[in-house]
Amino acid sequence: MTGFFRNSALRIEAAAVLPILDILVGQLNEVSHEVEHSIVEICSHFNGMARQAREVVEHTQLRDEDGTSGAELVQMASEQLTVMLSRLEAAGDFSQRNAQTMSILRHGLDEVFDSLGRIEKISSKARIVALNGQMEAVRAGSSGAAFAEVANQTRELAASVEASSSGIRESVDELGHRIVSMRDELEQHVETETSSLQDVRDAVTHALTQLASTQSRLEKGISYAEQAASSLARDIGQAVVSLQFQDAVCQRIAHVIYGIQAIHQAVSAHVDADATPRVQRRTQELLDGLSSQYTIASERNIHGSCDGAEEDEMAGSVELF
Incomplete structure (x- = not known):
């Protein structure tokens, strides 16, 4: 065994943490993908709202086949009654x-x-x-x-x-x-x-x-409908611009992932590649502790895919957020 982990207990802790780092990387990648997917869906819904607002304004014009508006029809009716x-x-x-x-x-x-x-x-x-x-x-x-x-x-x-x-x-x-x-x-x-x-x-x-x-x-x-539609379009435009924060979030998550991977690489160079029973037990203890804190199904799924643990049939059926 090489490196500066000369204490046996410290080497076990270091080796046990490496799988946890892999899980954290998976969790962060999943969060990044979910944020990006959610932002895309929100923008799509915003575009649908803007389109529906425009359609509502067009329908309120009440134009007939020759393009005469409802207000013009009312004016024509008034003129005919006067005549x-x-x-x-x-x-x-x-x-x-x-x-x-x-x-x-x-x-x-x-x-x-x-x-x-x-x-x-x-x-x-x-x-x-x-x-x-x-x-x-x-x-x-x-x-x-x-x-x-x-x-x-x-x-x-x-x-x-x-x-x-x-x-x-x-x-x-x-x-x-x-x-x-x-x-x-x-x-x-x-x-x-x-x-x-x-x-x-x-x-x-x-x-x-x-x-x-x-x-x-x-x-x-x-x-009023035209003003509301214009105001809604402006608000949607501002909201879409505000949602661009997800680019910065994804970049920061990528930086964190890179840092975790660098830590993983640095630590793995100083511990044994083969996991001993003590390392496995310690890793499982850490995984169990993490699993008890999960409240979202996607977290438990990534956790399970990394540690191979069996999930209860009812686990993940309820999203708290």
Whole structure:
């Protein structure tokens, strides 16, 4: 036996520690791999979260096949309702103007009736004048023949005027009845339409208010979703940058592994290569002490693969971390 381990007990301890160093190297390698694997999975999940956030924002846009957004659709609906209300109000105004026109026509017919009455009075006076003329012609005898002719023509003219006036009165009276009937129907229609139009106006105004409120909430929701998605993307980017600590951790673990391997190499050069029963017993004692501290299945698996010990079937079934 060579080297500076001249004490037998010290040589046994040194030889017993060498397998422990191998286990520690395995544990550190496993930790390094687990850290790297976990970081890769976390980054993958972060990328999935960012993608889902972008998809949520896209869905909140509520765009149809031609690319029109939900806010634009609400605006279009508001404009259409406004146009419909304007047309209904214009139709109501037109009906009201028609009713007023009918009233004016009826007033004009009343004036026509007054004029016909005056014409009929003139006709009656003309008949009286004709009668007086005939009477004077009879008194005048043969010298009143011309006077009698004028009286006859005056009487005939009065009769013709009376007949024409009577026909005009009948036509105007019929037209007046129709105008009055149309005016009454229009006034009733305007009254009903005005009441209905007010209900429609109230309903459309309420709908426009609701649409405006909905549009405002929709735009705020989309804006909030976009801001949240942008903020999430920034946070994820910062988190990914922060997770780069695993490179430094893996490098430090590699340095520790190198140091342990150097210690193993230095110690193994000064102890016997063949393990004696005392060395094996001491190694097993140290392994048992380490095993009692393990709380993670992967630690026990590496430990078992190094010392060849049998693990209980239930061992490692529960992860504490």
